[in-house]
Amino acid sequence: MVESFEQILARPTIFRERDVLSPHYLPDVLPHREKEIEKIMLGISPVLRGERPRNLLVYGKTGTGKTCSVKFVAEKLAAMQSSAKVAYINCRIYNSRYRILQKVVKDFLPQFDKAGYGLAYFYEKLLDWVESDGKILIYVLDEIDVVKDIDDLAYTLTRSNDELKKGGVSLIGISNKLSFKEKLDPRSRSSLFETEMVFAPYTSYQLKEILKQRAAKGFADGAIDEAAVNLAAAIAAQDNGDARYALKLLLKAGEIADESGAKLATDAHVEQARRSVDEDVSFEAISTLPRHQQIVLCALASLQLEGRSYSRLSGNGNGNGNGNGSSGSNGLLSGEVYEKYVQLSRKFRAEARSVRWYREYLSDLEMLGLIAMEDSGKGQRGHTRFIRLSYSPEKVIGLIESSVFGEKGALDA
DNA sequence: CCTCCACAGGAAGCGCAGGAGT
DNA sequence: ACTCCTGCGCTTCCTGTGGAGG
Numbered sequence: 490m491v492e493s494f495e496q497i498l499a500r501p502t503i504f505r506e507r508d509v510l511s512p513h514y515l516p517d518v519l520p521h522r523e524k525e526i527e528k529i530m531l532g533i534s535p536v537l538r539g540e541r542p543r544n545l546l547v548y549g550k551t552g553t554g555k556t557c558s559v560k561f562v563a564e565k566l567a568a569m570q571s572s573a574k575v576a577y578i579n580c581r582i583y584n585s586r587y588r589i590l591q592k593v594v595k596d597f598l599p600q601f602d603k604a605g606y607g608l609a610y611f612y613e614k615l616l617d618w619v620e621s622d623g624k625i626l627i628y629v630l631d632e633i634d635v636v637k638d639i640d641d642l643a644y645t646l647t648r649s650n651d652e653l654k655k656g657g658v659s660l661i662g663i664s665n666k667l668s669f670k671e672k673l674d675p676r677s678r679s680s681l682f683e684t685e686m687v688f689a690p691y692t693s694y695q696l697k698e699i700l701k702q703r704a705a706k707g708f709a710d711g712a713i714d715e716a717a718v719n720l721a722a723a724i725a726a727q728d729n730g731d732a733r734y735a736l737k738l739l740l741k742a743g744e745i746a747d748e749s750g751a752k753l754a755t756d757a758h759v760e761q762a763r764r765s766v767d768e769d770v771s772f773e774a775i776s777t778l779p780r781h782q783q784i785v786l787c788a789l790a791s792l793q794l795e796g797r798s799y800s801r802l803s804g805n806g807n808g809n810g811n812g813n814g815s816s817g818s819n820g821l822l823s824g825e826v827y828e829k830y831v832q833l834s835r836k837f838r839a840e841a842r843s844v845r846w847y848r849e850y851l852s853d854l855e856m857l858g859l860i861a862m863e864d865s866g867k868g869q870r871g872h873t874r875f876i877r878l879s880y881s882p883e884k885v886i887g888l889i890e891s892s893v894f895g896e897k898g899a900l901d902a
Numbered sequence: 903c904c905t906c907c908a909c910a911g912g913a914a915g916c917g918c919a920g921g922a923g924t
Numbered sequence: 925a926c927t928c929c930t931g932c933g934c935t936t937c938c939t940g941t942g943g944a945g946g
Contacts, residue, residue: 779933824908843935848910864910872941873909 502709502747503754509707510740512552512733515560520702521695522554525688529562532684533661536566536573536625541650541657544681546633548667549688552731555663556631558688563629572622572656577629584635586642590615593628616649623655633662634669643677690730696722699732700739708743708754716756717742724763738762771880774857776892781834781842782850783889786859788829790882790889792821820863820875823851851876 533542549555563575576593583592590611595602601614649658700718725735741762746754834841854860863875
């Protein structure tokens with residue numbers, strides 16, 4: 490029978506407040522980022538005296554608390570009633586100078602936000618606004634490395650400060666690519682990044698503290714095992730110390746526990762969550778893979794489904810004589826998979842790539858962790874490899890077929 | 903022993919698209 | 925607007941490895 494919405498809503502849950510586990514949640518206290526926060530506050534403190542703070546660039550891998558820390562400081566600042574205005578902009582969405590200015594106008598001067606105005610118009614309006622009572626406008630540019638015309642943007646910002654008689658603009662850039670600075674024009678480099686700081690990945694211990702704090706708020710009392718928290722922290726610490734990943738594990742573990750009707754989320758649930766999250770990531774990767782790598786995966790998957798993992802006969806006759814599936818299960822031979830790949834390419838109406846390139850595909854797929862390869866060593870003639878899919882063949886095939894149908898527009902032409 | 907097979911992976915080169923320079 | 929350059933995806937060719945078979 491089908492549950493009604495009311496019933497679904499009334500289901501017991503071990504969460505108290507799920508949102509606390511979301512990566513966007515901003516807690517009152519950010520454990521193990523006290524020093525960084527202090528440094529940011531120090532950096533922008535001139536604003537309290539009505540002076541323009543130095544520009545700041547914050548580096549760090551994903552899930553090291555960069556965005557959280559900056560937002561945290563921004564909120565503190567907003568509560569101070571100063572002349573400072575903070576414009577938070579996610580550059581993944583607003584990825585050009587024009588869009589960024591437009592977004593700021595929209596946030597602070599909605600009356601002037603009309604599509605179709607030129608860059609100069611927004612620029613003028615913003616300058617007037619900043620100048621009117623000597624405001625300090627701080628742009629917070631999250632994921633600044635994806636801005637396309639970053640050099641132009643740098644120029645625009647420095648020019649603003651030259652033209653302003655009162656007030657000023659400054660910038661806090663957040664980037665997870667350390668290489669970002671190198672590809673910048675030297676002039677914008679020096680003007681944009683007067684100070685910089687690096688966020689180190691969290692250690693396992695630090696992650697544990699963070700998770701504990703969130704779990705205490707997010708889960709009902711006694712609904713999560715300490716071992717679960719520890720495991721999630723340990724897994725994430727191994728994986729670049731990404732707090733976002735750690736939180737995702739906890740959230741997922743809670744959901745899994747809920748679904749199975751458990752009243753306690755345990756380390757077993759976390760382990761399950763890890764598999765599920767990894768799978769999600771991989772499946773996402775698969776569906777965005779180039780066509781031919783998808784076909785290679787498909788070839789591998791269908792051979793694995795047919796159950797023959799070892800079929801080296803003298804065979805000159807091509808003969809799709811399958812029949813005996815000797816399930817050695819060490820994986821498939823690379824030549825065998827290539828044949829299937831060529832065959833499938835025809836089916837997908839794509840021109841098969843050469844063997845050489847096929848090997849490149851294989852090593853790409855291996856690096857993505859989608860397949861596992863093992864050197865034959867001895868036993869097999871010469872030097873070859875046994876290839877295995879890391880995930881269930883059924884799922885992989887289903888996924889690829891749907892993603893091929895999804896973009897059938899590109900098929901012909 | 904040599905040769906062949908089945909494969910790995912390096913080097914060179916080719917056609918193309920997109921960006922820089924003029 | 926034009927060319928020129930460069931990086932990318934790919935092919936071709938080549939050398940190397942190690943068991944199988946003559």
